Amino acid sequence: MANRDCLLAVECLSVDFETRRGSHTAIESVCLDVHAGETVAIVGESGSGKSVTSLAIMGLIRKPGVIRSGKVNFNGMDLLALSSCQRRQYLGRDITMIFQEPTVSLNPSFTVGYQISEVLKLHLKMKRTECRKRALELLHEVGISDSLRCFKSYPHQLSGGMNQRVMIAMAISCKPSLLIADEPTTALDVTVQAQTLALLRQLQKNNGMGMIFITHDLSLVPDIAHRVLVMYAGQIVENCSIDVLFTGPLHPYTEALLKSLPAHHDKQGERLSTITGTPPRAGETITGCHFHGRCSYARERCKESAPKLIAALPDDPRLVRCFYPLAANSKTSAGRP
Amino acid sequence: MPQLLLRRLLLVIPTFIGIVALTFFLIRLAPGDPILLIAGEHGVSAERYAELQHQLGFDRPIFIQFADYLWQVLNGNLGISVVTQTPVLEEFGKLFPATLELAILAIILAVVIAIPAGVLAAVKRNTLIDHSITAISLVGYSMPIFWWALLLILLFSVNLGWMPVAGRLNFIYDIDSVTGFMLIDTLIAGDREAFIDALYHLTLPAVVLATIPLAVITRMTRSSMLEVLKQDYIRTARAKGMSETSVIFKHALRNALIPVITVIGLQTSILMTGAILTETIFSWPGIGKWLLEAVYRRDYPVVQGGVLLIAGLVILVNMAVDVLYLVINPSLRQQK
Numbered sequence: 242m243a244n245r246d247c248l249l250a251v252e253c254l255s256v257d258f259e260t261r262r263g264s265h266t267a268i269e270s271v272c273l274d275v276h277a278g279e280t281v282a283i284v285g286e287s288g289s290g291k292s293v294t295s296l297a298i299m300g301l302i303r304k305p306g307v308i309r310s311g312k313v314n315f316n317g318m319d320l321l322a323l324s325s326c327q328r329r330q331y332l333g334r335d336i337t338m339i340f341q342e343p344t345v346s347l348n349p350s351f352t353v354g355y356q357i358s359e360v361l362k363l364h365l366k367m368k369r370t371e372c373r374k375r376a377l378e379l380l381h382e383v384g385i386s387d388s389l390r391c392f393k394s395y396p397h398q399l400s401g402g403m404n405q406r407v408m409i410a411m412a413i414s415c416k417p418s419l420l421i422a423d424e425p426t427t428a429l430d431v432t433v434q435a436q437t438l439a440l441l442r443q444l445q446k447n448n449g450m451g452m453i454f455i456t457h458d459l460s461l462v463p464d465i466a467h468r469v470l471v472m473y474a475g476q477i478v479e480n481c482s483i484d485v486l487f488t489g490p491l492h493p494y495t496e497a498l499l500k501s502l503p504a505h506h507d508k509q510g511e512r513l514s515t516i517t518g519t520p521p522r523a524g525e526t527i528t529g530c531h532f533h534g535r536c537s538y539a540r541e542r543c544k545e546s547a548p549k550l551i552a553a554l555p556d557d558p559r560l561v562r563c564f565y566p567l568a569a570n571s572k573t574s575a576g577r578p
Numbered sequence: 579m580p581q582l583l584l585r586r587l588l589l590v591i592p593t594f595i596g597i598v599a600l601t602f603f604l605i606r607l608a609p610g611d612p613i614l615l616i617a618g619e620h621g622v623s624a625e626r627y628a629e630l631q632h633q634l635g636f637d638r639p640i641f642i643q644f645a646d647y648l649w650q651v652l653n654g655n656l657g658i659s660v661v662t663q664t665p666v667l668e669e670f671g672k673l674f675p676a677t678l679e680l681a682i683l684a685i686i687l688a689v690v691i692a693i694p695a696g697v698l699a700a701v702k703r704n705t706l707i708d709h710s711i712t713a714i715s716l717v718g719y720s721m722p723i724f725w726w727a728l729l730l731i732l733l734f735s736v737n738l739g740w741m742p743v744a745g746r747l748n749f750i751y752d753i754d755s756v757t758g759f760m761l762i763d764t765l766i767a768g769d770r771e772a773f774i775d776a777l778y779h780l781t782l783p784a785v786v787l788a789t790i791p792l793a794v795i796t797r798m799t800r801s802s803m804l805e806v807l808k809q810d811y812i813r814t815a816r817a818k819g820m821s822e823t824s825v826i827f828k829h830a831l832r833n834a835l836i837p838v839i840t841v842i843g844l845q846t847s848i849l850m851t852g853a854i855l856t857e858t859i860f861s862w863p864g865i866g867k868w869l870l871e872a873v874y875r876r877d878y879p880v881v882q883g884g885v886l887l888i889a890g891l892v893i894l895v896n897m898a899v900d901v902l903y904l905v906i907n908p909s910l911r912q913q914k
Contacts, residue, residue, distance in 0.1 A: 301816055326821075333819035340810060348811040349909055350832045360818050395908040411818070 247314075248451040249275040249298070249419055254311030256290075256297050258523070259304075265524035267293045267306065268475045272550065275451040277418065280442075282454045282462045282483075284498070285472030286520060291455045294472070295421045298453075299338055300328050315419070334364040337412035341424040343404035347396035353407045354392030357414060364415045379410040384440060402433035406440070413444055420445070421453045426461065438464055459498055463487070471495045474521050474531040477550055480560040491553050491561040493536045530563070538565060586900060590893055594886070598651055601885040602644055605878055612636075612660055612876040634660065651886065657879030659872075666883035670865065674887075675758025676746060677857070677864035681849035683780055684787035689842060692792050693831075696799020696838075700807060701826060711796065718793035727786040727859045734782060741782050744861035748775050783860040787853050791845035798841045802834040809833070836907050843899030847892040 254271040257264045268290035275281050283291045296302050298313050300320060313320040315336065320328055340346040347356060357379060358372035367375065373392070380388035383406040396404055405425060412420055422441060426434040442465055445452050454465055462469055462483065469486050471479040471494065479492040490496040500514040518535040521527050530536070533543040542564055553559050553566040613622065613630045622630070631637045635646070650657060656666040699711040734741040746760050747753065751772040753763050761780070764773040806812065807830055815829040854866040861867075865884065872880035904910055 296813075299817055301813065329819040329821065331819070332817055338814075338817045340814065342810055346810040346814045348815065348829050348833070350906070352908075359820070363819060397909045408814075 247274040248277045248279075248316065249273075249453075250312075250314040251294075251298060252312040252314065254294065254297055254313065255309040256293050256302055256306055257309050258306050260524070262524065264307075266309075266475055267523070268297070268472075270550075271311070271472075271475075271477055273453075273470055273477065273480070275419065275453060277451050278445075278449045279468065280445060280452040280454055280466045281468045281470060282456060282466035283470045283472055284456060284459050284462060286457055288520060288523065289472040290475040291457075291472055292423055293475075295338065295423050295453060295455055298421065299332060299336060300325065330364075333360050334415040335417050336419045336421065337415075337417045338421040338423060339405070339408045339412050339425050342401075342428045343408050343425075344396055344399075344401055344428075346408060347404055349396055352393055352395055353399065353404075354394075357392075357407070357411050360411055360414050375414070376410075379414055380407070382413070383407075383410045383444075384436075385410075400433075401429050402437065405429060405433075405437055409437075409440065409444070413448065413450075416448060417450055419451045419453070421455070423455045424457065425454075427456070427458070434461075441465065460502055460504055471498070474527070476531055476562060477560075478532065478562045480550070482558070485559065489567075491559055491566040492532075492563050493538050493567060494532050496567055497535075497537075538567075540565065582904070583897070583901070586897055593893065594889070595648070597886055597889045598648060598882070599644070601882045602647060603640075605873075605876070605881050606640065608876070610876045612878060615876050616660060647882070656883035656886065659880045660877045661872075661875050661880075666879050667887075669868065669880070670884060670887055672758070673863055673865050673868050676760075676862060677853075677866065678850065679759045679761065680780065680783055680787060680853075680856075680862060680864065681846070683784040684849055685791060685842070685846050687784055687788040688791035688795055688845070691788075692795035693799050693835075693838070696796045697803055697826065697831060697834075699796070699800040700803030700834075703804060708800075712800070715793040715796040718789050719797070721789070723786060723789065723853075724855050724859060726789060727782070727856060730782050730786060731859075742775075742779050744859075746776065746779050746863065747772065748779075751775060783856050783862055786859075787849060787856050791842075791849065794845060795838060795841055798838050799834065802837050803830060806830045806834040832906070836903070839899060839902055839906065843895055843902075847895040850891050850895065851888045 251271060251273045255269050256267045258267050271290070271294050273281065273283075273294075283294065285291050293302070293306070296306075297308055297311075298320070300313075300323075302308055308321060311321065315331065320331065347353060351359075354373070354376050357376040358367075358369070361367045361372045361375055362369075377388045377392055380391050385391045385403065385406055391399065391403065391407070396407075399407070408425075420441075425441065426437050429437060438461065441452070441454075444450075454462075456462065463486075466483050468480070468482050470477050471492060473494050479490065479495045481491065486495070487499065490499055494516075497514070497516045501516065503513060516535055521531065521534075527534075529542075529544040529546060530539070530548050533539040536543065548562050548564050550560050550562040553561045553563075613627060613634070613636070616630070617627075628637070635643060638646075647657070656670075658665050659669060662669070695711050695715075699708040702708050731741075731743055735743045742748070747764075751764075751769060753760070753767050753769065753772055756763050756766050760776040761773065764776050807826075812825060812830055815825045820829070851866070853864075854870050856862065857864045857866040858870070865888070869881065869884045869888075871877075872884060
C-alpha cells in the first residue's frame with residue numbers, strides 16, 4: 242500500500258516503550274498515506290497510539306520510546322533514515338505540528354511574536370525586521386485582529402483560543418506541505434473549537450497542504466477530514482473515506498464508537514450505548530484481535546489469531562482489520578445507495 | 579513593575595524596626611557584662627563601674643535605651659564600639675570589602691560551574707555523568723566546611739606549597755587601600771605581582787566558600803531542568819526544528835533558571851553576611867570574624883550595628899533577586 246506519489250507514506254511503523262518491566266508496544270505496524278491537499282483524521286480513545294504515531298512521524302519519540310521499525314516517506318524520502326540534524330531542516334518548515342494544550346505548548350518566557358519569528362529566522366533566514374513583518378501578517382492570517390498587541394504578548398496574557406491561533410500561525414509560517422494537528426481543539430471551549438476548525442479547514446484549502454487531524458471526538462471528523470483512520474490499542478483497525486464511515490462502518494469498534502455518539506442516537510428515552518470493558522492496559526500482551534474482549538461479534542478465531550489490515554471487499558478501497566467485517570457480511574447494513 | 583518594587587520597599591521599614599528590636603534585646607538577654615569584660619581580669623571598683631555604666635548609658639531604663647538607640651539609628655548613627663572606640667559604620671566599611679570580594683568570587687565560581695553541571699546532569703539523566711554529578715554535589719553539601727578547608731590547606735599550602743595559608747596579601751607588598759578590594763587596589767597600584775599574589779590568597783577561601791552554593795545550585799538546576807524538559811513547549815521547540823543546543827540552552831534553561839535564581843540569591847546573602855568559619859580559618863579580615871569577636875566581648879553597638887547592616891544587605895540582595903525575577907519571568911509582570 243506504500244504509494245510513492247503520496248505526500249506522506251508511513252509504512253509499518255512500530256514504536257515500543259521500554260520500561261523496567263520490559264518493553265511494550267505503543268503502536269504496531271501503522272501504515273498510512275496522506276496525499277497533498279488531503280485531510281486524514283486519526284480517531285481513537287486515549288492511549289490508542291494517536292499521538293505516538295504523530296510524534297513518530299516527526300521523529301520526536303524520545304526515551305523510553307523507541308521506533309522499532311517502519312518508514313516515514315515524506316515526498317519519497319525516508320525521514321527516519323535521516324540523521325536528526327538533517328531531519329530538523331524539514332521540521333517546522335515542511336512538516337509542522339500543533340498540539341492539544343496551546344497555552345502550555347508555547348514557551349512562557351518569550352513573547353509569541355518572538356516565537357513565531359524564531360521559525361522564520363531559523364528556516365527562511367529572515368532578518369529581524371522581515372520576521373516581524375511576516376509574523377504580523379501571519380497573525381492577521383489566522384484571524385487575530387489586533388496582531389501588533391498579540392505579537393508583543395506573552396502566552397499567559399492570551400486566551401487558549403488565541404494561543405492556538407498563534408500555534409497555527411507558527412505552523413503555517415513556512416508554508417508547510419504537511420500539518421499534523423494533535424487534538425488541536427480538545428482544550429478549547431465549543432465556540433472556539435468551531436472557529437479553530439473553520440480556520441484549519443480554510444488554511445488547508447488555501448495552502449493545499451496535507452493534514453493529519455488527530456482527535457478522540459468522532460463528531461468533529463465529518464467537518465474536517467476526507468478520510469478516517471480508526472485506531473485501537475496501537476493498531477489501525479479501519480481506514481475509510483469519510484462519506485462511507487457513518488453509513489457503513491466495517492469494524493465492530495468503529496460501529497461501537499458511532500453508536501456512542503449522542504448526535505447519532507435518535508431513539509428517545511433509551512440509554513446511549515457504550516462500549517463495555519476497558520482497552521488493554523499498556524504492556525498487556527494480547528493474542529488474537531486486540532478488540533476481541535470487547536467485541537460483541539467476537540468468535541473463536543478472533544481470540545486465536547490476529548487479523549491483518551486488508552481490503553474488506555475486492556473492489557473496495559476501504560481497509561479493515563477484522564476477520565468478519567460488518568458490511569461485508571450483511572450488505573444491507575452498509576446502507577449505501 | 580515599579581509598583582511592586584515600591585511595595586517591597588515599604589515592607590523594608592517594619593522589617594528593619596523588627597531587626598533593631600530583636601538584636602537590641604537579644605544581646606542584652608545574653609549573659610555577660612560588657613563593662614566587666616572591658617575591665618579584664620583585674621576587675622573594677624564599684625565607683626568606676628558606676629561611672630562607666632553611666633558613661634555608656636547602661637544605667638538608664640532599658641526602654642529609654644532602646645528608644646534612644648532607635649532614634650540614633652534613624653539618624654544614621656550606629657554608635658561607637660565599646661572596645662575600640664571607633665564608629666561601627668567605619669569599622670564595617672573597612673572590613674566589608676574583604677568579605678564582599680570573597681563572596682563575589684565564591685558565588686561567581688559556584689554559578690559558573692553549577693549551572694552547566696546541573697544542565698548536563700539533567701540532559702544526561704540516569705547516566706554515569708548524572709550520577710557522578712549528583713554524588714559529588716551531595717558530598718559537597720554534606721561535608722563540614724572547616725574540615726574541607728583544612729584538607730585543602732594541608733594539600734595545597736603545606737604539602738604542595740602552591741597556595742598561601744592565610745591572609746589577603748603577602749606583607750612584602752605595600753598597597754594603598756582605595757576600594758578595599760585587594761584585586762582592584764593592586765591593579766590601581768599597577769603592581770602585577772601583587773595582583774597575582776592577591777588572587778592566590780583568594781583562591782582557597784573562595785573555593786571553600788563556593789562549595790556549598792555550588793552543590794545547592796547544581797542540584798536545583800538539575801531538578802528544575804528535568805521539570806522543564808518535560809514541558810510541552812520543549813516538544814514544540816523540537817517540532818519547530820530547533821537544534822538540541824537551542825532547545826536546551828534557550829527554551830529550557832531560560833525557564834529552569836527561575837527557581838535557580840532564588841537559590842542563588844539566598845546563597846549570596848548567606849555569603850555576604852560573612853562566612854565565620856572560612857574567615858576564621860583563613861584569617862580573613864572580614865565582617866564574619868569581626869562580628870564573632872564582638873559577640874565574645876559583648877560589644878553591644880557593634881553587634882547591633884553589624885547585624886542591622888547585614889540585614890540591610892540581605893534585604894538588598896532579595897530585592898535584586900525580585901527585580902531579576904521580573905526580568906526573567908514575564909508572567910509575574912503586571913498584566914496590562
